[in-house]
Amino acid sequence: MADNAIDFIPCMLIPLQQHYLLLPNATIAEVIPMPRLDSINSKPDYWVGQYNWNSSLLPVINLESLVEGTPSDSAEANKLCILHGINTTANVNAYAFPCCGSPQLIHLTESALKLAPENQNTQFLHCQIQIGNKIAYIPNLDTIEATISQQQ
Numbered sequence: 001m002a003d004n005a006i007d008f009i010p011c012m013l014i015p016l017q018q019h020y021l022l023l024p025n026a027t028i029a030e031v032i033p034m035p036r037l038d039s040i041n042s043k044p045d046y047w048v049g050q051y052n053w054n055s056s057l058l059p060v061i062n063l064e065s066l067v068e069g070t071p072s073d074s075a076e077a078n079k080l081c082i083l084h085g086i087n088t089t090a091n092v093n094a095y096a097f098p099c100c101g102s103p104q105l106i107h108l109t110e111s112a113l114k115l116a117p118e119n120q121n122t123q124f125l126h127c128q129i130q131i132g133n134k135i136a137y138i139p140n141l142d143t144i145e146a147t148i149s150q151q152q
Contacts, residue, residue, distance in 0.1 A: 008107040013136060014081055015101040016064050017073070020136040022108075022129065027141070029082040029094055031103055043151060045071045051096055053082060059148050060096045066144065067124045067137065074098040083141075090145040092152075106131070 012028055014021040030053075037049030037060055046066035050057045060080070062072035077098030085092040108131075116128040116135045124147075126138045 008109045011106050011108050012103040013106050013131065013134070014099050014103040016137075017076055017100055018064060019128075020131075020134050021063060021099075022131070022136040022138050023083070025105065027083050027086060028103070029084050031079055031081050031099075034078050034080050034098060047151070048072055048074050048098060051080065053094065053096070056094065058082065058094050058096050059092075059152065060098065061144075061148065063097045063124075063137070063139065063144075066147070067120065067122055067139075076100050079103075085145050087142045087145040087149075090142070090149040092145045092148050095145070095148055 010025040012023050012025055014023065035051060037051050038057075039049050040047060046062050048060040048062050051060050052058075062074055064070075065072040077100055079099045079102065080096050081099045081103065082094055082096045085094055112131065114130045116130045118135075119128050123143050124140055126140050129136050129138060
């Protein structure tokens, strides 16, 4: 009997302001309604603030701002996505970013992954892919967490 199993990866497609973010399901700790954030001074433009989560102050960053090198604008965000830190050398256990809607669980196969025609060259992204009519970032979480760690 032939093996008809199709390998797929459960992922979360998270709406940002202008793009989507594609993350493995296991990296997301929690998604909550956008809380009031504590402001923070003397941080880069991509820092939105910090949030007290489970007795820890989490850095909140605007991912699009970090990737594009533009000032942070999270006024449209209505959710806060909290991620588990994966880079053990960065010493960032968790961090968060604002998102503009509810994440959607999707199951991706290799055949569904197509590079986006306009791929930004930045250390913070592995690549951009096109899923249907949506452009999604596949972030370089190691580099993002190392950058956060340097700014704390």
